[in-house]
Structures are given as structure tokens and as C-alpha cells.
Amino acid sequence: MANHRHDVIVIGSGAAGLSAALNLASHLKVAVLAKGALSEGSTARAQGGIAAVLEPGDTFESHIEDTMIAGAGLNNRRTVEFVVENAPAAIEQLAALGVPFNPGESERWHLTREGGHSHRRIVHVADATGWAVQEALEKAAAEHPNITLVPDMAAIDLVTGRHGENGAREDCVWGVYAVNRRSGRVELFTGRATVLATGGASRAWLYSTNPRGSTGDGIAMAWRAGCRVSNMEFNQFHPTCLYHHDVKNFLVTEAMRGEGGHLKIPGTGHRFMPEFDPREELAPRDVVARAIDHELKRLGLDYVHLDISHRDPEFVLTHFPTIAERLARPDIGIDITREPIPVVPAAHYTCGGVVVDLDGRTDLQGLYAAGEVTQSGLHGANRMASNSLLECLVFGLAAARHINANWDDLPLPPAIRPWDESRVTDSDEEVVVHHNWREIRRFMWDYVGIVRTTKRLERALHRVDLLRRETEDYYGNFRVTPDLIELRNLVEVSGLIVRSALARKESRGLHYTLDYPDMLPDAVDTILTPEG
Structure with a gap:
């Protein structure tokens, strides 16, 4: 090695x-x-x-x-x-x-x-x-x-x-x-x-x-x-990710709201942020993301609009040239100087x-x-x-x-054992990795999203535990691949997220649960310590 x-x-x-x-x-x-x-x-x-x-x-x-x-x-x-x-x-x-x-x-x-x-x-x-x-x-x-x-x-x-x-x-x-x-x-x-x-x-x-x-x-x-x-x-969901069937993870910068962009209901053009926070579109991300999530669920929408078309076109193109150029391409076809951008919240920061x-x-x-x-x-x-x-x-x-x-x-490194692959083989079941990857991301979105409940978190923890056992068994029998490494880490981290969320009996910042909607008087970190 x-x-x-x-x-x-x-x-x-x-x-x-x-x-x-x-x-x-x-x-x-x-x-x-x-x-x-x-x-x-x-x-x-x-x-x-x-x-x-x-x-x-x-x-x-x-x-x-x-x-x-x-x-x-x-x-x-x-x-x-x-x-x-x-x-x-x-x-x-x-x-x-x-x-x-x-x-x-x-x-x-x-x-x-x-x-x-x-x-x-x-x-x-x-x-x-x-x-x-x-x-x-x-x-x-x-x-x-x-x-x-x-x-x-x-x-x-x-x-x-x-x-x-x-x-x-x-x-x-x-x-x-x-x-x-x-x-x-x-x-x-x-x-x-x-x-x-x-x-x-x-x-x-x-x-x-x-x-x-x-x-x-x-x-x-x-x-x-x-x-x-x-x-x-505390997982931050950016309020404004482009909603598009083919382009899945294009971020629309918060600076667009900072320079006067408005969040609106499609069809009516109604600005809804003033109803949620006096800072309107300039409220912190957790507030804006929950407001958008609320409107999507209340009205059964797939997206809301982010609109800066009321600003001077030269101003818009000068401040947001990358976004303007990307959205104007034929596969999307949005002119941000003349029309709004369909957006949804998306997981953004840990x-x-x-x-x-x-x-x-x-x-x-x-x-x-x-x-x-x-x-x-x-x-x-x-x-x-x-x-x-x-x-x-x-x-x-x-x-x-x-x-x-x-x-x-800092001590010098000792002699380190080489990586041992003597008891593993090449996998003939790669489909397991890809299936488990998709399953994690789906149940995390459904159960550990912007708005949470204890019941949803318990369901997520049950699924994490099942996938951890399955993934570790797979990891112990087959040679490592980049996809397997990422799956193993996703399972581990998803478990840490769910356990931390279950431990917090309040709503604070990015963690909002319907079962504990109030914020406790004392702010205390959730700290997990490995066994041993």
C-alpha cells in the first residue's frame, strides 16, 4: 500500500x-x-x-x-x-x-x-x-x-x-x-x-x-x-433554490433579496413575507424558509416566486450576472429582468x-x-x-x-498497519448502495425536514438503524468504493442528526417541532459523545 x-x-x-x-x-x-x-x-x-x-x-x-x-x-x-x-x-x-x-x-x-x-x-x-x-x-x-x-x-x-x-x-x-x-x-x-x-x-x-x-x-x-x-x-434550508425538473440544485443567492427581490405567491403576485416577520424578505433564513414551507403546504403549491424584475434591468444584470446568464439558457429560459424565478427551500448548511x-x-x-x-x-x-x-x-x-x-x-506517527483487504471481495450488488442512498435522502426529507414532529423523527431513527446494520454488513464484506464510503458516512451522520433532534425538547432557530413549539429560557448545546 x-x-x-x-x-x-x-x-x-x-x-x-x-x-x-x-x-x-x-x-x-x-x-x-x-x-x-x-x-x-x-x-x-x-x-x-x-x-x-x-x-x-x-x-x-x-x-x-x-x-x-x-x-x-x-x-x-x-x-x-x-x-x-x-x-x-x-x-x-x-x-x-x-x-x-x-x-x-x-x-x-x-x-x-x-x-x-x-x-x-x-x-x-x-x-x-x-x-x-x-x-x-x-x-x-x-x-x-x-x-x-x-x-x-x-x-x-x-x-x-x-x-x-x-x-x-x-x-x-x-x-x-x-x-x-x-x-x-x-x-x-x-x-x-x-x-x-x-x-x-x-x-x-x-x-x-x-x-x-x-x-x-x-x-x-x-x-x-x-x-x-x-x-x-440545526440544518439550514436555504429559502431560494431554483425549482426545475432537470436542474436540481441551483442556488439563488440571498443577496437578491438583499437588493430588493420580493417573494410572491404565483398567480396572484401577493407578497407574503410581511405577514410572517417585520423584516420581510430580509428575515433570517430559518424564518423565510418556514414561511415558504407554510405557504407551499397551505396552498398546495410546488414553488413560490422570487421576483426582482421591478428593479432596473441594468442594475439586475450588473449585480447578478451569473444567475441571469444561467437562468437565461435554453434549458431553463427565464429572463430575471422581466419575470420571476420559481424557488423552493433546499438543504443548504450544517x-x-x-x-x-x-x-x-x-x-x-x-x-x-x-x-x-x-x-x-x-x-x-x-x-x-x-x-x-x-x-x-x-x-x-x-x-x-x-x-x-x-x-x-505533536508526536511522530508510529508504524501504521496497511489497509487489509484479505477478507473482502469485489461487490456484485452495487444496487444496494444506490438504493440505500436514495432511501436515506427520501426519509430525511419527509421526516427530518423544515418542520418536525417526534413521531416523524422516531420513524426516521428506525430506518436509520436498519440501514446502518445493512450498510455495515455490506462494508465488512466488499472492497470500498467512493459510493460505499459516502453511503456509510451518510447513514452515520443521519443518525446523529435524528438523535440530536429527538434530544431537543423545544423549537429554536432551524430546529422547529410541532410537539415543542416554544423556545426554552436557557440555550444549551446538544452534545453527543461516542461510546467509549
Whole structure:
């Protein structure tokens, strides 16, 4: 088995992973693993922008309070302060790497406003900010002599003490086993530190804005290795995903509502958000998603309309060129300057994840995590718009700083056992993987969606348990494939989500249950701990 030895292994090639790698590579050898192509993750899909206090009149305290309000008080205030106060420096670092943020008329950059924010503080590159950030970070990493970019590597499990020879410590992580998608062979990547930057788990649902690879891999691997996870019940459904029979996961940015887009009932043109919240279309995402869900069920609709056609066409095309160009193609055929966009909510962001501190440290020595894979305390019960890329940048740097400062204290990897395939065969029943994948996403959508009940969650847990036993039996008998790895992780993470949702006896932020519609006076994290 190929054994690739580096100083640090970074699993994930989006904003969090590449930020960590670039801040480690001055004196350490870093390998960055991507499950597919380097830019296939969620970072490149982020349309809106990055939140930061950048203009006179705005303050750190305002950004902090907006984040706390959106998170329904479950946020860790110290974490929110840490991220908000480090936001301007993160933006400056991106600008230094060549990210071409839109210039303002009188200010340095044009700032837009999104749901939950009390000021214009979203710096952006038109409506394709994520792609510009990904491109700049990827270019810098590719040019760095100490960074090795490794695409098409599907991580299977973290390397811990139980994989080591000669009585290795069990509370340490020294890398990862991964299957090479091109050769089909399992390879070993070892280092003194490992950074998880694998993103979230929104593909657990039937409708999602996320790329196919958002299957909760890092959360599941960390859980199996012995890390706590927290707040997995808080799953953000983006209010405005394109409704189309063939195009399943095209996100329509929240910035469109920030620039005056209205949500309307098809046929009547009635604006319904004023009936649900005084902030109207600029209410936080959980409020808007529930309002849309309510109207869809009340009226028996398949979608609602998002309409910005009342704005000047030049303004619309200048601010949303990517969306306008994509929707105008023949397969969709919508001119957003003249007609509304049919939209539905879709699973978008995982607010819970692996528990980390302000240095990105997990419960295991040598294992760090940054970005959507974590529960850092920033988002609480609901992530506020454009705080996600910001978290990736700030915590990617924080993890790198701690690794650099404590390098001599990290133990060297012991001898690691090679991957054992002596008792497995190639599968002749791949249909099981694809069937179980579809079943998970369907029952998660039906039973663990925007509005929940205890009965629905209990039904979901029963199905998760059945699929876990079936999947583990399959995993134990056949050679691993990327699809099997994702199924195994989806089953694990779906179980964590359902168990967390059953444990919360209230409605708070993104978790809304008809059986407990009120919010309790004390905000308490849901923390799950692995047995043993």
C-alpha cells in the first residue's frame, strides 16, 4: 500500500482547507486531499459574499449582535467575537491573493446587505464570490513548493492509535486512509497533524443546494475516531433554490433579496413575507424558509416566486450576472429582468458538527477541524448569511497558527498497519448502495425536514438503524468504493442528526417541532459523545 508521508494532512480543498495549508506551508510539508476535483466543494458555489465590518457606521458589536440574534442565542459569544474581530484581516488576505472584490462608488469595496444583517457589510465578487475565492486560494496553493494537491482521494477513516503497531496512543490522529478514485486502491497519508475541512452533510436530504460530495464525511470519520459532535439538529434550508425538473440544485443567492427581490405567491403576485416577520424578505433564513414551507403546504403549491424584475434591468444584470446568464439558457429560459424565478427551500448548511475550540482543536491530539465540518460556536441555532466563508478563513488560519506554535509537542506517527483487504471481495450488488442512498435522502426529507414532529423523527431513527446494520454488513464484506464510503458516512451522520433532534425538547432557530413549539429560557448545546 502506498504510504505518503507529509508533515500535515489537510482533508478538503475549499476555503478552510486551503487557508490552513497556505498558513502552514512556510516551513511544513502539507498534502491537501480532495474527494474529487479541487474546486468541486461548496466554496466555489458560494454566491453571496463574506461578512465583515468594513465601513464607517458599522461596528464589531453590531455584527456580533446580528449573529447572536440569528443564532437564537445558542452561539458562543466568545467565538462570535473572535470571528467578527478577525474578519477584516481575512478580507485583506484574500485581496492580497488577488480576489477582485467589487469596488464601491465612494468606498474601497461595494458592500451589499443580506438577511439578518443590520448594515451593508457583505463584500463580494458580483454573484460568484466563492468561485473567485476558490480560484485565488487554489492558485496560491498550486504555486507553493511545500503544498502537494491530491485530487480524487476519497477519505475512508482517520488513522488513530488502533491502526498503529507497538501500542500506539489511541487518543491521537496521524492522517487518513483514502481510496484513489482513479486506481481504486486504498492509500495511506500520514503526518503529525491532520486538518478536517470536509464541509457539511446537506446531501442527506432529497433537495439540496450542495455538491454531491457534501455527505458528512469529516463528521462521520471524527465520530468514529472518538470525537464529540454537537448541535446536529440545526440544518439550514436555504429559502431560494431554483425549482426545475432537470436542474436540481441551483442556488439563488440571498443577496437578491438583499437588493430588493420580493417573494410572491404565483398567480396572484401577493407578497407574503410581511405577514410572517417585520423584516420581510430580509428575515433570517430559518424564518423565510418556514414561511415558504407554510405557504407551499397551505396552498398546495410546488414553488413560490422570487421576483426582482421591478428593479432596473441594468442594475439586475450588473449585480447578478451569473444567475441571469444561467437562468437565461435554453434549458431553463427565464429572463430575471422581466419575470420571476420559481424557488423552493433546499438543504443548504450544517450548523452542527465536530466540537472545536478557538484553535480549531478537536478532542483528539493532532486532529484539527475548520469550516462547516465543525461546531465552533459561531452559528448557534442558525447560520447568518455570509458568515460561512468567513468561518472557513478565520478557523483555517487559527488551526494553522496552533499547529505551527505547538509543532514540537505533536508526536511522530508510529508504524501504521496497511489497509487489509484479505477478507473482502469485489461487490456484485452495487444496487444496494444506490438504493440505500436514495432511501436515506427520501426519509430525511419527509421526516427530518423544515418542520418536525417526534413521531416523524422516531420513524426516521428506525430506518436509520436498519440501514446502518445493512450498510455495515455490506462494508465488512466488499472492497470500498467512493459510493460505499459516502453511503456509510451518510447513514452515520443521519443518525446523529435524528438523535440530536429527538434530544431537543423545544423549537429554536432551524430546529422547529410541532410537539415543542416554544423556545426554552436557557440555550444549551446538544452534545453527543461516542461510546467509549
